[in-house]
Amino acid sequence: xxxxxxxxxxxxxxxxxxxxxxxxxxxxxxxxxxxxxxxxxxxxxxxxxxxxxxxxxxxxxxxxxxxxxxxxxxxxxxxxxxxxxxxxxxxxxxxxxxxxxxxxxxxxxxxxx
Amino acid sequence: xxxxxxxxxxxxxxxxxxxxxxxxxxxxxxxxxxxxxxxxxxxxxxxxxxxxxxxxxxxxxxxxxxxxxxxxxxxxxxxxxxxxxxxxxxxxxxxxxxxxxxxxxxxxxxxxxxx
Numbered sequence: 001x002x003x004x005x006x007x008x009x010x011x012x013x014x015x016x017x018x019x020x021x022x023x024x025x026x027x028x029x030x031x032x033x034x035x036x037x038x039x040x041x042x043x044x045x046x047x048x049x050x051x052x053x054x055x056x057x058x059x060x061x062x063x064x065x066x067x068x069x070x071x072x073x074x075x076x077x078x079x080x081x082x083x084x085x086x087x088x089x090x091x092x093x094x095x096x097x098x099x100x101x102x103x104x105x106x107x108x109x110x111x112x113x
Numbered sequence: 114x115x116x117x118x119x120x121x122x123x124x125x126x127x128x129x130x131x132x133x134x135x136x137x138x139x140x141x142x143x144x145x146x147x148x149x150x151x152x153x154x155x156x157x158x159x160x161x162x163x164x165x166x167x168x169x170x171x172x173x174x175x176x177x178x179x180x181x182x183x184x185x186x187x188x189x190x191x192x193x194x195x196x197x198x199x200x201x202x203x204x205x206x207x208x209x210x211x212x213x214x215x216x217x218x219x220x221x222x223x224x225x226x227x228x
Contacts, residue, residue: 036219043119043205043221044156089155093217099144099209100171101217103155 002027006090006104013080013111021075021107023064023090031092033057033066033073034101038087047075047088080111115140115210117220125226126196133192134223136206141186143211147179150203150222159204162189196227 007022025031035047035057048057053068062077073090090104116139126132136145145162159179160170168181182190193200203222210218 034216043203044207044219046216046218049216099146099161099217100158101148101156101207103157105155 002031002092002094002102004090004092004102004104006088006107009087009106009108011107011109013109015082015111015113016079017111019075019077019080019084019109021088021090021109023073023075023104025071025073025090025092027071027092027094029094031094033064034091034093035062035064035073035075036089036091036103038089038106040086044089080109082111082113085109085111115142115208115218117206117208117218119204119206119220119223121223122221123224123226125228128197128227130196131192131194132196132225133190134204134206134225136189136191136220138187138208140210142208143186144209145183145189146207146209146217147181147189147191148205148207148219150205152201156205159191162191193225196225198227201225201227 003026005024032051034049036044037047048059050057050066056065064075087106087108089106091101118137120135147159148156150156158171159174160168162168162181162183164183180192205222206220
């Protein structure tokens with residue numbers, strides 16, 4: 001079945017460091033890919049998405065490119081801030097059942113001043 | 114997008130009791146979903162709430178334990194029945210608004226602790 005694999009956390013960075021959180025997927029067909037963020041004590045927020053190969057999703061300085069050849073959707077940010085500290089979830093919805101999201105296990109990011 | 118409100122936001126529940134979580138959306142949506150996030154874990158889809166018909170449950174979840182109502186296109190409830198400590202989780206309502214393609218939005222969640 002479809003699945004999403006994320007790098008384990010926590011990822012600990014100093015402010016202004018470069019961030020990469022790896023995400024790879026297994027899916028039939030042509031899935032859509034998402035990054036969601038969960039700030040402490042809050043629910044899930046959509047961060048960015050990409051719906052087809054080579055699409056780049058971006059928001060709030062974060063970017064991720066849909067790479068079909070490597071089945072990846074790595075999240076990057078050039079300069080993290082303390083306020084980016086949160087749990088980041090990679091997710092997919094496959095082309096046959098767009099109603100169901102399959103999530104990775106989440107990666108906790110901790111940014112220190 | 115959509116504004117999704119859940120109640121309660123947090124609760125502490127006694128073992129063996131049941132609790133109903135409400136989800137209200139600011140626009141009419143065809144599809145509403147309920148997810149569970151157990152402590153330190155990822156999200157798992159419980160069921161899809163269909164207006165006018167019974168909910169569709171994922172493997173491992175049953176109607177007797179998680180009855181769902183969907184009386185109209187803006188509202189749904191999830192009941193967690195006969196709770197045990199293993200039911201301590203965040204329960205999240207989510208929707209896929211018309212016109213957003215396949216993007217699913219989430220409420221802030223209902224954080225339940227069973228003691």
